[in-house]
Amino acid sequence: MDVRQISEEVTARTKVDTTARDVEKVISCLSSSSHFWEIVCNAQKPFSVVAEIINALWxxxxxxxxxxxxxxxxxxxxxxxxxxxxxxxxDFTCPSCDGRGIAMDKIREWMQKFDELTVDRPKAIADYDQGYITTPTVMARVALMAERGDLEGKRLLVLGDDDLLSLAAAITKMPREIVVLEIDERLVDYINDRAQKLNLPVKAFKYDFRDSLPDQFVGSFDTFNTDPPETMEALEVCMTRGLSALSGEGCAGYFGLTRTESSLKKWNEFQQMLLSKFRVAITDIIDNFNHYVNWDYLLGSIRDDYSFIQVKPRLNWYRSSMYRIETVSGFGRIENKPMPCELYVDEEALIYKPEKTLTKA
Ligand SMILES: [Fe+2]
Structure with a gap:
């Protein structure tokens, strides 16, 4: 038996290119954990690829x-x-910052404030592929923006905000203004209500990013933040909206991209799209920066054909890399038109059942 044979089998079954090295990596992770979600987390390969490799080994x-x-x-x-x-x-990850490179002691007070402020936050729901980041993550993300000079005195656009990053950023009192564009009305109302009660400079509006960016937001922000769904189409739409909102050169965009729902082949395509279509440079990719709180609907929304998958996760296994991009000279107007697209489902997505397909009619 050789690992190449397994990789070919897995490629055929998943329609995701899988190499012999991928198989070796999963075997390496199996040697240090027996829990499926920990193996997925450590292997940094698409969910379906990890599942099929384990099945082939079985x-x-x-x-x-x-x-x-x-x-x-x-x-x-x-x-x-x-x-x-x-x-x-x-595993040599720094235990005090979980590899984020942010001194957590310096943001501890904000974390506490954020938890108090958002104690009754809306639950993550499947309709919009939600799943929000942990408190240490959201506050570290805000700290990263501040450290890079993209927050203090700046106008921040948050494109989709089940993470409540707008409120986390507002707690620091650094941004001049924060606008949230969000499809889920529960979140729009929740954010506006909190902002009003605490007199925070945050305003949320209902918005579907497949629609063109409203005129008043085009070219008017210093920084955008988003956590895009990970089909190539959704990534492109999200980047188009975020970058359309920026005012010119030297502005920044922040977003997460996973390895669980995006293969390196997709990363390659995405990075090519980013650099060829827009005048930006990728300044940071921080591995595993974003940790997500386990969401209730996980096991009901994924395949149930392998018993080792239908196991409750015992760690915050879903993670993403933190990207920062910066606009460079020559950055200008971006075409801002409606872009209908498949948001959530491709071969690499966690959600795979056809009835979960959420394409706009
Ligand atoms: Fe550290």
């Missing part, structure tokens, strides 16, 4: 699936791992 008797869904390497598997010398995954 078919060959290299792993066994325990009744509780835990994945164990068998004697046969151990011998194989030794034979091809795959080392267990090692």
């Amino acid at each position: 078919e060959r008797g290299f792993v066994s699936i325990e009744p509780n869904g835990e994945i164990a390497i068998t004697q046969k598997g151990q011998e194989f791992i030794k034979e091809v010398s795959i080392a267990p995954r090692r």
Whole structure:
């Protein structure tokens, strides 16, 4: 048996290009964890790819699936791992900042304030593919913006805000003004209500980013923040809206991109699109910066054909890399027109059931 054979099988089943190295990486993660969601988190490969690799290993008797869904390497598997010398995954992540590079002690007070302010926040729902980031993440993200000079005295646009980053940013009293454009009315009302009660410079409006950006917001912000759905189309629409809102050169955009729902092939396509279509430079990609709170609808919205998948996650496994882009000289007007598109479902998406497809009529 060789890993290449498995990678070819997995490519055929998932329609996502999978290499022999990908298979080795998943085996390496299996050597350090038996919990599916931890393996997905560490392997940094699309969800369906990890699932099919584990299944292929099970078919060959290299792993066994325990009744509780835990994945164990068998004697046969151990011998194989030794034979091809795959080392267990090692972890050297800084435990005090979780690898974000932000001194958490300096933002502790804001984190506490944010938790108090948002204690009754709306729950994440499947309709808009929601899942929000943890409090340390949202506050570290705000701190990163401040550190890069993109927050203090600036106008910030938040495109989609189930993370409530607008309120997190407002707590610091740094931004001059914050505008939220959000499709979910529950969130629009919630953000406006909190902002009004605490007299924060935040205004939220209902908006579907497939519609063109309203005129009053075009070219009027210093910074945008978003967490796009990860089909190529949605990524392009999101970048178009965010960048249309920026006022000129030297402005910045912040967003997360996962490895769980986006293969490196998609990263490559996305980065090419970003650099060829827009006058921007990618200044930062911080691996695993964004950690998401586990959402209630996960197990009901994903495939249920493998028992090791239908296991409640025991860690905040869903993570994304923090991107920062900056507009460079020559940055100008971007075509701002309606862009109908598939937002949530492609081969690499977590949600795969056809009835969950949420294309606008
Ligand atoms: Fe650190």
